[in-house]
Amino acid sequence: MEVAAPQAAVPVIELVGVSKRFGAIQALKEVDLSLYAGEVHALVGENGAGKSTLVKILAGVHRPDRGLLKISGEAVELRSPAQAQAAGIAVIHQEPTLFPDLDVAENVFMGHQPRDRLGRIDWRRMYREVEQLLQSLGVELNVYLPVRGLSVADRQLVEIARALSQDARVLIMDEPTASLSPREVEELFTIVEQLRARQVAILFVSHRLEEVFRLASRVTVLRDGQRVITAPAQDLTPEETVRHMVGRELAALFPKEEAAVGEVVLEVRHLSRAGLFRDVSFQLRRGEILGLAGLVGAGRTEVARVLFGIDQAESGEILVDGRPVSIRSPREAMRYGIAYVPEDRHQQGLVLDFSIARNITLSILKRVARFSLIRSRQELKIAADYAERLHVRGGRLTQPVRALSGGNQQKVVLGKWLATEPRILILDEPTRGIDIGAKAEVHRIVSELAARGLAILLISSELPEILAMSDRVLVMHEGRISGLFSRAEADQEKVMLAATGQNRQSR
Amino acid sequence: MSDSSEVKRPALNLDASSAAAPSAPALAKEDRRAAASGGGLAHGLAWVRSWEALLLVLLVLSLALGSALSPYFLSLSNFSLLISDMMEKALMALTMTLIVIAGEIDLSVASILGLASVVLGYTWSHGLPLGLAIVLVLLIGALCGLVNGLAVTRLGLPSLVVTLGTLALFRGLAYVVMGDQAVSSFPPAFTNFGFGTVPGTLIPWPFVLFVALALIFSLLLHRSTLGRQIYAIGSNKEAARFAGIRVEDIKLLLFVLSGLMAALAGVVFTARFSNARADNALGFELDVVTIVLLGGVNIFGGSGSLPGVVLSLLIIGVLRNALGLADISGDIQNIAVGALLILSVLGPNVVRRFQEAASRRRAAEKGPAGGPAHGAARSVPEETGAARAREGGQRR
Amino acid sequence: MSTTTTRVEESRRRALSGGKRLVALVGRVRELGLIVVLLAIVALVGLQTPRFLTPGNFEQILLSIAILAIVAVGETMVILTRNVDLSVGSTVGMTAFVCADVLKNHPQTPVILIVLLGCALGAVLGAVNGLIVALGRVPAIVATLGTLYLYRGLDSYIAGGTQVSAYDVPDSFLSLATTHILGVPALIVFAAAIALIFAYLLRATRTGRELYALGSNPEAARLAGLRAERLIFLTFLLCGLLSGFAGVLWGARFATVDSGAATGLELQVIAAVVVGGVNIFGGSGTILGAMLGAIVLGTIDNALTLLKLSQFWLQAIDGAAILAAVTLDALITRWLQRRLRSGRQR
Incomplete structure (x- = not known):
């Protein structure tokens, strides 16, 4: 399936038969990949397909168990990020890792500042060079500004400038557009084109196919740690690519049961929080799954946090069962029957050092205790009950959840919240980073819950998931509601247009 | 596959086709069995390799050292003395354990002790009935704790800095109250309680007081819902908050308890020495923190046990007593205490690094085919865990 | 469409420059604030007691903090990397005693050798801290709490209850603390020189900037290829070395030294550094700020004495100053974040 190189005969960088394994998980298996100067090579695949492991191998963070890494045809071993950088490989992260206290110029040149003959940092030259660098990219950015407080897009620019300042020949962009506004995405693409013209080899990791097909000359698809196909972009259609990524028909993935939609349990009126979202209103009914779509950073999670009492809204109303309520803490939210499965499983959803059982009972300690003393048998009984119902696999109840796979961890989080017997369930990216099988299971569970009368708010960045699961689809764009579609109306195009804010202009 | 989970856990399913494999009910059943039989042999084996077991060995060694150093060491009256000498630190260690497990620290305890002692002496010598004076002192201790707690929970300041500040502030206030004067005449009923x-x-x-409190605190930490919430806060503050735990309120409560306990220790100290001075218990916070860390409590919170802390208390007590009997001054005893503190963290770190290096080598030799299931916990590419370990923290 | 674009760009540019001014202002606010506090104290106390305003008294203030300031330079570098050194008081005490004791037994030893001995001893003690923290991966607060005990204990062991008094050491040693260089007391010159040199190094060398980077984001530092272990070891080594030098000066200044010398100094040093605006979590702050912090605390102490307030207030005020400084920082940060958030208002 390998296609001829677009330009040079020798790839700048090449992976040959690379395998990597983490414990029981085979993250990569015999993967080949080649990158040529001046090409944009897209790497696509579902979450958990092995994309980030591959990126980390190229970045010198992980070393492959088997296989070769060749730079300009020569086999090399990258033992650290520093060595990868020295070899001319730079990574632009989705969330840039920079030094918040230092200014833009220092961030660009940290570790390789220009020096005068006495070995002192030549500050004036440094600022000048960074300014020139940014100018050559057509970017306006104040080089004296501390990085703390810059937007994600600007911080990515700093990382790109940093890569160029080190004469990087290979640029790996790991889902760079995930947190960008459409405007910022356009700006980024202009820069990518420029870099391509400068003969930089670019690996563009993404799961947004429209971006992939706009930018890339070649596409490699990963699935379950293996390479499925590498082909010139013009030889592939988005539909084919999706089939390669998923490896099955879409419909089979998302079982959605019909459920009787009942009365309104949660209503939000004109909810606002400065700088994050504005004038958000919607209703959520019993037995309904309301999909909340939008780009990352559109303000969806921020709304959820307010509903769950983690942050406070500055204006607007929340009504539960038609009565206005004030939710000042997660505890109060739980009292109103609200549960929230957060997007960051490791930081917010789980206590990784706690056992499965202890995680499940964390929010219902009162129920497993008598006179404030925990009855471990009662605790294990309840935990076993939910673990069984949700098919949690991979460990005994008394083992730490740290050792579980992402999918099973997510089921533990779900179990924890179902144990509170909620009436309103907010799911924030519930299938992010879990494998396909577990994903289908999570969908089945969510659908069953709706059928049993739960009101579910489903936040997801994966359109197919939203479209397949939701009774209605609410779309947010830059902090505002930009669309609301019934199940029948909603399709990929309409939702995407609303999510990118283009539907308003066309009206 | 479902039957073998006792020895080797079933492999994690990556393959979608086997996603609905029927292993879950079997697992759950087994868990119930394990719960019913209460752990058994595996549990016992785990204990032998635990930190507490190591502390027990250390305690035996220090007892041996003591009897080697002095013929008076192994006498009941000496043990009575030894225990008596530890009481203030022991009391403060109880609350310090909870605070450190919750991911915070309180360096101001010895200063609160000093302040409490001085206020007790001052008010009593100025005519306040002793009983009232004690109540007042306990209130002041709680108030000091409240100051610490509010600064940490309401202003979001790091407890290390806050309590370093109040360490100076509360001790300073003790000097303000009494200067370099001392009150040393107390009613016999009071001092009798002391010695x-x-x-x-x-x-x-x-000691009777301590045993009672230690039992209450053990129950609180290891059996109660509050204790569970303290561990959750220390392991992952954000997840605890998302689970509806009142993180800030619990921390505030712990700081108030710590202040209260330090004031109680101040009363005990004053009674024991029949002496109220501003520099009472100067530097005790170091001993208390050492006891807690040596007891196996993670300085970054989330793990540790009160039995461990009590063992470590005994080790430090025995060590100081034995060295004292051998005419070694308190300052020089600090060499042993300081070294113990460092080794208690350094030792496990070094061992783990060797183990990791060894398992990496083994993995490299074995190739990608093998790989024990439990390796997943350690080597799964989680930046947060790795970063935390790199920054030097986790042990055990 | 094009008009919207330019409008958006314009507002963005305005936000940029506004943000810059805001952040630059806050960056300077700590040092400016300290100077304001300092001037306020000077004015208030000066009105009460004219003697406060004499050059002699200012010299007195600087003298009183000179040794502390030298240690604070080292502590600042350690704290910048997200660590802390609690053992500095013990290091100063131990070098002070050892140096004085060597002179007592060998009065002929040239002073320069004693200075070198002090620095070397301090460097060794600092290196031990550095090894435990950087290689042993023991949290700095635990490691240096341990060595605080350990070094003080060793000091007591060496001293064995003895003390060295002014009569035991040659005048040439004592003159280290009493001579003047160009009319300025040598202690002040030493402290100022060290502060300037290290402030310059932090600004002008890659290593200096890397300390900031490491404290600002350890993960990013690793990705940028900085060698964290080496940097951390280096800061502890330097902090030990400076504490060693400070120990020599301590011996010379106070003449009478026993094993309790400089007990609790670590607290005053950290107070000065934190009051001077160095972030206790690393990444930001300057040596100049730490020096200002030391001067402010020294001035308060001095004013108390002159106002005949009880010396017993000193410690309480040090503590209150730490609390006030970190509270102020927290409030400023919170305010700044709110401003930045609403600046991005949609």
């Missing part, structure tokens, strides 16, 4: 013993035995009264 008296339970009639007919050599058990010091403060």
